[in-house]
Amino acid sequence: MQLAMKEEDYNLYKGLEFNKQNLAYFIERLNQTLEEDAIYFMVDGQETIRYASDSFFHFTGLHHHHVLGTDHRRFLILLRGKKAMVKSAEGVLLSFTFSKLTMPKYNPLDPAFSFFVLHPCEEITASFIDERTGLPNKRALLEVMKKHEKQPFTLVYGRFTEREDRWAEGLKKAQSHERSIYVIDEFTFCCFVKGRVSEQEAEEKITECLNPFKCILTAVVNEHSSSGTEELLKRAKQKNDTGQNKEEMMEGRLKQAIHNQSLSLVYQPQVDLHKEKVIGVEALLRWNDEVLGCVAPLTFIPVAEKTGLIKDIGLWVLEEACRQASLWKKEGLPVRMSVNISAVQCRDREFIQQLGEIIRKTDMNPWLLSLEITESFLLSQLQNGQEVLEGIKELGVHLSIDDFGTGYSTLSYLKNFPVDSLKIDQSFIRDVLIKEKDEVIVTSVIKLARNMNVKVVAEGVESSEVLTFLKENDCDEVQGYLYCKPLPPHEVTPFLLDGSARQILS
Template sequence: MSHHGPSVTHEFNSFLQIDAPMLELARRYQDVLTRDAATFARIFYDYLFQFPVTSELLNTYQQEGGDLQALTNQQVAHLFSLVANADAPGYRAKQLYIGKVHYQRSISPSWIMGAYRLYHQYIHDIIQTSIDIADHDRATLADSLNKLLFRDMGMMLEGYWMTAAAVIDQEKTRIDELQQQISSLLKNLPQVIWSIDVINNRPIYISPTVRKISPIDMQLPIPCLAWTVQQDRPAVEAAWNKALAGSSTVVESRVHAPDDQIRWFKRTFHPFTDSTGRVMRIDGIMEEITDTIEARNRLQVLAETDALTALANRSQWYDRINNALTCVQSMRGKHVIVMLLDLNNFKHINDTLGHPVGDAVLKQVAHRLKHALREDDTVARLGGDEFAVLLPCEDEAVRPAQAVARKIQACFERPYQFDEHELFLGVSIGIASYPDHGKNTDVLVRRADAAMYKAKRDHLDYQFFEKSLEPTAPKSPWISRIKKGLSNQEFELHFQPKILLNDGRAAGVEALIRWNHPQHGMLMPDSFIPVAEKMRLINDVTDWVLMQALQHSRQWREQGIATPVAINISASSLQNRNFIRNVQAALEAADAMPDHIEIEITENTLMADIDQSAKVLKELSRIGVAIAIDDFGAGYSSLAYLKKLPIDHLKIDRSFVQDMDRNDNDATIVRTIIDLGHNLGIKSIAEGVERPAALAMLREMGCDAAQGYHISRPVPAVGINGWFMQYPAQRAAS
């Protein structure tokens, strides 16, 4: 049935019993009823200002330039029109429109009804008191106007609610479309998304992706617990209980998949509470992370294992010494024994017969050593022909060390075979033990190394450390010379550019210090930085580099070259309690923003004092300075810290990058580091790119940036302008 036109007006008239005589009677007295419109306008105006909500609305209307008197007169004219024009053509359409406008302007129905009530009272007062109305017409006129008021208000409210219904229909259509989009999105997401009502232990929502994990229904209250590997369930239950207590939590666990494979998933639990703090529901996400875990494990193996021999590498050996020392410190009378091995005659074999033969011999040496020692002992290859052994927990030091030394010597009594060659090697062994020869890893390794050189020099099978072997630091004239070099401005910075691999644009420069020594010429950092660190001058050097690098950066910005500068920082600088203050002072002096510099630290620097390193790095990140781990993969660090620390870049060590286009092991390590970084949200920068083939491989692997001689050698500060001007043309040509 249509709700427009004369038929509806007729319907209103029929139900309200409005007839022609009533309309005629209202018209006859219209002058009497409307003659004092100004008085009613004043009453109506005062009435609206009695209520805070309408008063505030009208004040705002006036402040925005509205004419309140005109608005009041318009409303009064409408109310009086129902007496004069109650049956005029288009009257109903007009009422519907007025109702629509009231809805659009957020005028409440209660306000509309209040206005009609006020008008009803005003009209009836006139009917009862006016001498111009015949007494016999008063009752009939009052009844007529009641019905007309009801009809007028009904038509207007009908327009009001028709508009509201149309808006609701539009909103419902929009919500339906949005729900369809969300449903499609959730259906296609690889993650399982769910919401659990924990009060009634029922699912509110479970995404269809759950079928990819298991064909059976999700079990409650802890989703997917039944499919979780038994050993991992306590961790999942603990995370769930933490969420029930009101804390968001994340847990990684293994799950039995429908294809009989075990896959890794990360569960995230987010609790939602009511106004009293009680947890009402828990929303969750399950995301498969099998590839991430496998990549992490591969990198962990690569980070801890020597690629050639599959023995522990330097990083893992150091970690195991640290762990052993921690363990025995609570066990009275226990000893940790550290042994360093150097092969005799290996260099001759490697030089004369070539690297393939040398590699084969090293593999055989590793095999013999591993099978000669106990399972709890650690055999490691530290690099080249240098091996190491750790005996982690012995009741005494001398006899176990002597017994193992004899077993090691026995490994070299038989010749090593390669094709038709029989190759004889010897071994020199240096031994140091805790607590007799040192109480930390660095001291024990250094003293075992001194003993090993004594054994090699004196042609001994093995040698225990003795106090006479402790190297003494010579008096160094470098202390005053370095200070003088700083004051005489003998130091200078060179800058090696970096490029982005996705589009080849310049990505920044790394500041590299040089010493233009009056007697020795241009000195590289290796010849004076270790001395500066030993003599506790490294903080002075670091502060100089910071100030100079940022001053150069300022000059470049003034010339239209905005590029961040990376600065290498030592462990001593991280221990300097004024370091953050010095960084901020250098930034302020150069009128530079924090993102104009990047701080580079090596893995070993990071791990030297992880608590202090974490504190400094977090503060640097807080003020906006980017952080890069330099020489990544060559030192030793825990992958767990990469997740916790604010690391922006991993700089892949040049030892892996230089020959990656010729060495599959190096290429695998590089790819794994890149993948690991991306999984953790960390960008990768390859150092030591020296050939086009390596650059192409890095680009294919998704490495973010690169630097090296193939891109540019380090450039003096005065030459950076020229490089930035020439590089775009070179890039276009290539």
């Protein structure tokens, strides 16, 4: 534990006039009085963290720049009986007892400061934390729901469709200051999202975060305290159970959607950080069924893969995306079109021939087409994967590795594949300013890829702080909600114009 307040810490209080000697004296007294395992932080009258002990950062693994100047409720969950949980950088909840101390004011004009002092507490670990994952459990969720029952929030209930050893890691990466993940049992979880968020938007966001894990998601919105917390959770579960029954009829509806061409594509721009312009878009599949409603890709793609329908769907997506790209090119907007292809398509011996036919049919420039293949497929199909990629490259098509980093591999295998670019998985980008490990991974990937003459695309960029970090570390391209969410072609066209990206890059 530090013995005194450092001089540079005073920079945290720009614009605040008060007796800094009194603050330093108070902190020194705390350090002398508290036990070695205690951690603490100081908040102002707006609940903003203005100072935190070294032990706080050591214990939680959080970065200074992600904690200081933010609302303490992003990290601290207060429970009844002076008990609390603190969310660590790894998404694990740490158990504490807490007390709140008010700093004496020697001058009426001094700002009001309070200290949260926390001591580790093993007692509540078993009660509120799932032993298998280290994530908060159902009891912790009910506590949080009870605390926010008078406020709007959205609850996303999820059920994994397959046993997967790494899904707990995926859930931890899905956490942010806006959403918290709670484990219900071996296959189910809940995501608590603060504020007014639509059910569809909440489901889509969790779908993105949990990719490539397969699960059924359903969301319910709490607008006020009309129903109790247990009742709301029960409603979410019932809706999810109905979702399981939906899967049984989904295959038939999916066949009909393919026949009626009722699937659709939306497009998300990709911005070149060096040229400060949009140079491409990614085509993303959407399905709004008249019976099932809006079905998330994470829900219907596994069904399509199991039944073989993914081949027809994949070819339709390719043709529709190429047709749209050719149309934009005729309008004077030649942008690169990125399309995801599934492992099932890659294993199809006829795929290369079908791809060539689509390129000719749509008058698509192959240099403006980029196919995104998941890293997990390449690692599982090293020999066959290389043959597929070489066949694609012979057509003049750009190749990209999607969700890079989720395969737990190194860049060394890239020398065996004719890859043009890789997309760093959004789970690393989302936490790059929070977790030191993610920062190391992202910067290392950018440097190594540059040495191998491979472009790097960062997906899931949602804040200007993350954008600044990526620019400073010489990332090539970015994609995410900060610039533009996925939109229909007519709505995304204005974002493709020259100069439209400079507003977020300046």
